[in-house]
Amino acid sequence: MRGLSSERAPVPQDPAGASHPAHPIPFGRAPGSNGLAAGAHAVMAGVTRIFGSAVHALGPVDLELRRGEFFSIVGPSGCGKSTLLDVLAGLSAPTDGTITFEGKRVRGTVPDGVGVVFQEDASFPWLTVRDNIGFGLRRAGFRGPEAEDRVRHAIDFMGLNDFAGAYPNQLSGGMRQRVCIARTLVMRPRLVLLDEPFGALDQQTRLLMGDELLRLWRASGATVLLITHALDEAAMLSDRIGVMSSRPGRFIEIVETGWPRDRTSAIAAEPAFGEVTTRLWNTLREESLKAMASQRRVAG
Numbered sequence: 001m002r003g004l005s006s007e008r009a010p011v012p013q014d015p016a017g018a019s020h021p022a023h024p025i026p027f028g029r030a031p032g033s034n035g036l037a038a039g040a041h042a043v044m045a046g047v048t049r050i051f052g053s054a055v056h057a058l059g060p061v062d063l064e065l066r067r068g069e070f071f072s073i074v075g076p077s078g079c080g081k082s083t084l085l086d087v088l089a090g091l092s093a094p095t096d097g098t099i100t101f102e103g104k105r106v107r108g109t110v111p112d113g114v115g116v117v118f119q120e121d122a123s124f125p126w127l128t129v130r131d132n133i134g135f136g137l138r139r140a141g142f143r144g145p146e147a148e149d150r151v152r153h154a155i156d157f158m159g160l161n162d163f164a165g166a167y168p169n170q171l172s173g174g175m176r177q178r179v180c181i182a183r184t185l186v187m188r189p190r191l192v193l194l195d196e197p198f199g200a201l202d203q204q205t206r207l208l209m210g211d212e213l214l215r216l217w218r219a220s221g222a223t224v225l226l227i228t229h230a231l232d233e234a235a236m237l238s239d240r241i242g243v244m245s246s247r248p249g250r251f252i253e254i255v256e257t258g259w260p261r262d263r264t265s266a267i268a269a270e271p272a273f274g275e276v277t278t279r280l281w282n283t284l285r286e287e288s289l290k291a292m293a294s295q296r297r298v299a300g
């Protein structure tokens with residue numbers, strides 16, 4: 001296992017290369033089938049977001065997501081994490097700076113190939129699990145055996161076979177979140193953005209969901225950006241973790257974990273895991289102390 005490394009200046013790095021899933025592809029996409037060379041997958045350059053004239057929520061932020069990596073973001077509450085995700089996804093326009101996905105500028109709409117999973121349970125209560133998962137496909141005009149096949153695969157892969165005909169209110173919170181993840185993944189996104197998808201779950205379920213997410217990440221070859229409050233979750237799942245400052249959120253450190261691609265939650269037992277969480281906590285603690293000191297100066 002490679003050692004932990006980190007950089008204080010989050011300069012975009014040269015990508016090591018495209019990822020190649022070691023397992024069968026559950027949703028049928030061959031790795032590299034989009035014909036793009038290995039390298040930067042999504043890039044934010046000098047991105048800021050100011051709400052109205054007063055709330056400077058984000059940036060300036062420079063971020064280069066490497067193709068196929070698992071990148072997590074941690075940072076104090078209200079520092080601009082969800083704002084970053086919205087801007088990156090094309091759901092909200094940046095005040096300044098540019099965003100590119102697969103070499104094309106992102107503006108105004110969520111690009112084809114980008115999937116978003118929100119923090120809140122976004123399942124439709126009036127649709128069964130099967131119809132929830134197939135919803136996006138139907139809207140995109142997919143019908144017939146291919147659509148059915150994709151939905152069947154997704155249900156099977158997410159372990160929801162016994163609940164395909166059930167309604168969300170008949171499921172646990174973790175299962176509902178699995179439905180939401182499956183509904184996004186069935187569209188075969190090449191970049192998956194997740195905003196605290198496990199926030200409402202208990203610790204044990206979060207660990208299990210984390211393992212599922214790792215399995216999906218490996219199998220699909222997608223690039224994953226995960227926002228989380230939980231430092232252990234970020235440390236366990238990620239290739240790299242971006243630590244944000246308090247608002248306006250900027251990256252103050254990027255930690256590279258060096259975990260092998262076939263990791264599971266068992267990595268939490270490794271001594272290096274403790275090093276990663278300690279480094280994340282120290283950086284966040286320093287940042288919180290600085291923010292508190294400057295608030296005191298303003299108040300005094």
Ligand SMILES: Nc1ncnc2c1ncn2[C@@H]1O[C@H](COP(=O)(O)OP(=O)(O)OP(=O)(O)O)[C@@H](O)[C@H]1O
Binds near residue numbers: 076
């Ligand atoms: N539509 C909006 N209009 C005005 N201010 C906003 C809007 N959306 C977010 N903000 C402000 O921008 C800042 C960043 O919000 P954001 O939701 O991105 O934080 P966050 O890091 O995701 O927080 P949390 O960890 O609590 O989810 C906050 O001060 C918030 O009040």
Ligand SMILES: [Mg+2]
Binds near residue numbers: 081082083
């Ligand atoms: Mg948020």
